[in-house]
Amino acid sequence: xxxxxxxxxxxxxxASTTFAGPFGLSKGMSVEEISKLSEKGYEPTxxxxxxxxxxxxxxxxxxxxxxxxxxxxxKGLYSIRAVSEEIKxxxxxxxxxxxxxxxxxxxxxxYGKPKIIDKINSDSHFKEDKHWMYTLGQGARTLAxxxxxxxxxxxxxxxxxxxxxxxxxxxHDGYLILEYNFSNSAEIEEKQDDVx
Numbered sequence: 541x542x543x544x545x546x547x548x549x550x551x552x553x554x555a556s557t558t559f560a561g562p563f564g565l566s567k568g569m570s571v572e573e574i575s576k577l578s579e580k581g582y583e584p585t586x587x588x589x590x591x592x593x594x595x596x597x598x599x600x601x602x603x604x605x606x607x608x609x610x611x612x613x614x615k616g617l618y619s620i621r622a623v624s625e626e627i628k629x630x631x632x633x634x635x636x637x638x639x640x641x642x643x644x645x646x647x648x649x650x651y652g653k654p655k656i657i658d659k660i661n662s663d664s665h666f667k668e669d670k671h672w673m674y675t676l677g678q679g680a681r682t683l684a685x686x687x688x689x690x691x692x693x694x695x696x697x698x699x700x701x702x703x704x705x706x707x708x709x710x711x712h713d714g715y716l717i718l719e720y721n722f723s724n725s726a727e728i729e730e731k732q733d734d735v736x
Contacts, residue, residue, distance in 0.1 A: 563607065564599035567699040567722035568616035574609055584609060603643065603716060610725075618725040624716040633672040633707075636714030637683070640707050643716060644685045651703055653693035654685040677709035689723075699723055 560566060564577050574595060575583040582596035593609045600607070603624050610619035629635035648654060660667055664680040675681040684706035689696045696703065702721045707714055 560599075561697070561699055561722070562620055562720045563597040563601075563622070565597065565609070565617060565620060567618070567724055569611070570616050571611055574611070574617065584611070603639065604718065612724075612728045612731075615724045615728055618722050618728045620720045622718045626710075626713040627715065629673060629712060629714050631670050631673050631712075633676065633709070633714065636673075636707055636709070636716075639714075640683060640685075640705070640716060643705055643718070647685070647687070647703065647705065650695075651687040652695035654687050655691065657682050657684045657686075673709050673712060673714070676707065676714070677711065683707045701725060 565574060569577075571584050571593060574593070574597075577598055578584060579596045579598055579600075584593035584595040586593045591610050591612055593611055595607050595609055597607060601622070604622035605625040606623040608621040608623075609617055610621070611617050624639070627636050627639055644654060644656070659682050660675055661680040664675055664678075666675050666678075666680070672681065676683070684704060686702060686704040687694045687696055688702045689700065699722055700720060701723050703719070704721075705716060705718045707716060709715070
């Protein structure tokens with residue numbers, strides 16, 4: 541019996557310690573642990589001395605340029621945000637929409653079918669396709685995809701509560717924003733809301 545239990549325990553231990561989440565990071569990591577997984581010279585720094593840390597992971601994606609780790613002093617890493625380089629596009633947002641669509645397809649292979657939001661505010665006077673980037677930049681348009689734990693056709697690992705990708709605009713430059721929220725993020729949000 542002991543011969544059977546030991547391998548099972550070892551497999552359970554290995555499985556629980558080898559999960560590497562987004563960009564090689566896992567829920568609850570400390571600043572020091574993330575520093576070891578960052579490119580040399582780009583270890584986590586907090587310019588505003590809060591829970592947001594700029595860093596560059598060793599496991600990075602070619603589309604993204606800025607990486608932010610949200611790290612609570614007690615609970616550790618609870619969220620990651622990655623922002624792309626500027627994506628030059630036309631008034632119709634063609635190039636930005638193509639990069640967004642490609643990234644949604646890639647993420648869907650990992651996390652399943654997302655919920656897509658593609659809408660413009662009903663009170664916007666600029667609903668023509670040629671105003672796509674303008675309305676996005678004004679905050680009147682939304683293009684996003686999300687994967688939420690427990691949703692039908694979603695396949696998030698236990699450590700993740702949600703994954704979301706959205707687009708933002710600044711004149712003719714577009715950006716992708718990718719965000720991962722770990723399963724400890726709700727606890728931290730509750731703790732932060734206790735002061736309200």
